[in-house]
Amino acid sequence: MKIKSAHIDGFGKWHDQDFDFSASPQVIFGSNEAGKTTLATFIRSILFGFANAKGKNRYQQYKPRATSTYGGSILVEDHGTLYRIRRTAGKGGGLVTVTDMDGHRFGEDKLAKMLANVDQDLYQAVFSFNQEKLANIKDLNPDEVHHQLKQVGAVGSRQWDQLIASLVKRGDELYKPRGRKPQLNRHLDEYRRLTQQVAQANRKYDQYVAANRDQQRQKAAVQKWQQEETDLTAQVNRLDQLSRLWPIYDAWKKGQPQAAMNNGVAPDDVEQVNQLRGQFNGLTAQLGTLRDESARLQKDVTQFDQDELADYHQHRYDYQRLQTALLQLQSRDDQYHQQQGRIEQLFAERNRLQRRYGHQLPKPLSEQETVTLQSLLGDYPVSATRNRRMSAWLLGLGAALFILGMFGHHGVVMLMGLIVLAATGAWLYKANNEASRSTNHQQASLQRFGRLHGLTNFPVSEWLPMQADLYRVAELDQQIAN
Structure with missing residues (x-):
C-alpha cells in the first residue's frame, strides 16, 4: 500500500486541507508546532481509528474547535488500484468507508485486507518513528530488526515463528548437543556408562x-x-x-x-x-x-x-537389550531429522504458491461450487456469439434483397429487403438489450460469488485455473498440521 494524498476535513489545527505525497521520497518539514505530528497522527488515525476519550487516550484526540467535521480521507494505491479511505467521527474509532475509482464502496473488512498483518503497534514500531525512536534503534540487535521486517513482508509470519519455536522447543526436549535433561541425552549417557x-x-x-x-x-x-x-x-x-x-x-x-x-x-x-x-x-x-x-x-x-x-x-x-533400545532411539532421532527436513520443504512449497498470487489465499471451491462458477463463466459468451452470427446473416440477406430490388426495379423485392433489415435491426436491438442485461446479471453474480468465496482480490480469469494451487495449499496445510 502506498499513500498518494490526504484530505483533512477537520483534525487538530488542520481544516479543509489537502496534502500531496506523489513525490518519491516525500519530505515534510517545518518549525515547531507547524502541524507535522498532527498530520502523521491523522494518517495513523485514518488507518487504525480515532483515539477514544477514556483514560490517557483523551489527550490523543484532535477534535477541531472551529468545525463540526472530525476526520478526513487518504488516497492509497494497493496492487495497482486506487482506493479512497475515509473515516469520520463515530463509535469504535470512527466510521470507515473504502471506495475504489469505479465508485464501489467497501467497509472495514476491505481496509483490514489491505493492511494485512500490520496492526497499530507494528505500524508505530516500523513505519512511524520520531527522533527518540531513531536514537533507540542502536539498541536493537540484528535478529530483532530482521524479525520486525519479516513481519512486514510476510503474511502470517507470526504464526510461522510460533510454529517454528514450538518445533524447536519440542526438539530441545528430546535432544540437545550439550544438555543433560532431554530424553535422548539421558539415554545416551546411560548407554555410554553401560557400554x-x-x-x-x-x-x-x-x-x-x-x-x-x-x-x-x-x-x-x-x-x-x-x-x-x-x-x-x-x-x-x-x-x-x-x-x-x-x-x-x-x-x-x-x-x-x-x-x-x-x-x-x-x-x-x-x-x-x-x-x-x-x-x-x-x-x-x-x-x-x-x-x-x-x-x-x-x-x-x-x-x-x-x-x-x-x-x-x-x-x-x-x-x-539396552544396546537394542539405543539403536531404536537413534532410528527415531534420524526419523525426527527427516521430518524436520520434510516440514521445511512443505513450508518452502507453500511460500512459493503464496508469493505467486500475492494475496491471502482463500479456501478451494467444492465440486458443486466449481460447477456453479463454470456455469457463470460459460453461459453468456455462447449466446452472444450465436446472436452476432444470426444478426450478420439476416443483415446480409436484407441488404442483398434491397440491392437486387433497387437495381432490378422490383419494388416488392426492395420492400422485402427493407422489412428484413428493419426486423433484423429491431431483433438485434432487443437481443443487445437482453445480452446487456444478461451481462450485468452475470457480472453481479460473479461479484457475489467472488465475495462469498474470497476471490475478489484475483482476476476472474484466474478463478478456475488457480483452484489446483488452492487444493495444493490446503493439502500442504494439512500435512504441516499433521
Whole structure:
C-alpha cells in the first residue's frame, strides 16, 4: 500500500486541507508546532481509528474547535488500484468507508485486507518513528530488526515463528548437543556408562578366560610331570637299590669275575644306572619350576574379581537389550531429522504458491461450487456469439434483397429487403438489450460469488485455473498440521 494524498476535513489545527505525497521520497518539514505530528497522527488515525476519550487516550484526540467535521480521507494505491479511505467521527474509532475509482464502496473488512498483518503497534514500531525512536534503534540487535521486517513482508509470519519455536522447543526436549535433561541425552549417557561397564567386563572376562586356559594347560602339564615323576621315582628307587649293592658287586666281581658275569650283572647296567641318575636330577629340577608356575597361576585365578564376573554374566542380556533400545532411539532421532527436513520443504512449497498470487489465499471451491462458477463463466459468451452470427446473416440477406430490388426495379423485392433489415435491426436491438442485461446479471453474480468465496482480490480469469494451487495449499496445510 502506498499513500498518494490526504484530505483533512477537520483534525487538530488542520481544516479543509489537502496534502500531496506523489513525490518519491516525500519530505515534510517545518518549525515547531507547524502541524507535522498532527498530520502523521491523522494518517495513523485514518488507518487504525480515532483515539477514544477514556483514560490517557483523551489527550490523543484532535477534535477541531472551529468545525463540526472530525476526520478526513487518504488516497492509497494497493496492487495497482486506487482506493479512497475515509473515516469520520463515530463509535469504535470512527466510521470507515473504502471506495475504489469505479465508485464501489467497501467497509472495514476491505481496509483490514489491505493492511494485512500490520496492526497499530507494528505500524508505530516500523513505519512511524520520531527522533527518540531513531536514537533507540542502536539498541536493537540484528535478529530483532530482521524479525520486525519479516513481519512486514510476510503474511502470517507470526504464526510461522510460533510454529517454528514450538518445533524447536519440542526438539530441545528430546535432544540437545550439550544438555543433560532431554530424553535422548539421558539415554545416551546411560548407554555410554553401560557400554563402559560392558567393555571393562569384557576385558576382565578375556583375562579370566586366558588365565583359566593357562591354568588348565598348566594342570595338564603338572599331571603329566607328576606321572613322569612317579615313573622316575620307581626307577630311582631301583637304581638306589643297585647303587647300594654296587660295592658288594664290585668286590664280588674282583673275586669272582666269571661267576658275576654268569649271574647277569653286566658293565652296561652300571652305565645305564649313571644315565638314569642324570635324567632324574634334571627332571626333578624341571618339576620344581613347573610347581612354582602352577602356584603363581593359581594365585592369579584366586585374585580375579569373581563378583564382577558374576555381575557381567547376570546382566549380559540387559546390556544387549539396552544396546537394542539405543539403536531404536537413534532410528527415531534420524526419523525426527527427516521430518524436520520434510516440514521445511512443505513450508518452502507453500511460500512459493503464496508469493505467486500475492494475496491471502482463500479456501478451494467444492465440486458443486466449481460447477456453479463454470456455469457463470460459460453461459453468456455462447449466446452472444450465436446472436452476432444470426444478426450478420439476416443483415446480409436484407441488404442483398434491397440491392437486387433497387437495381432490378422490383419494388416488392426492395420492400422485402427493407422489412428484413428493419426486423433484423429491431431483433438485434432487443437481443443487445437482453445480452446487456444478461451481462450485468452475470457480472453481479460473479461479484457475489467472488465475495462469498474470497476471490475478489484475483482476476476472474484466474478463478478456475488457480483452484489446483488452492487444493495444493490446503493439502500442504494439512500435512504441516499433521
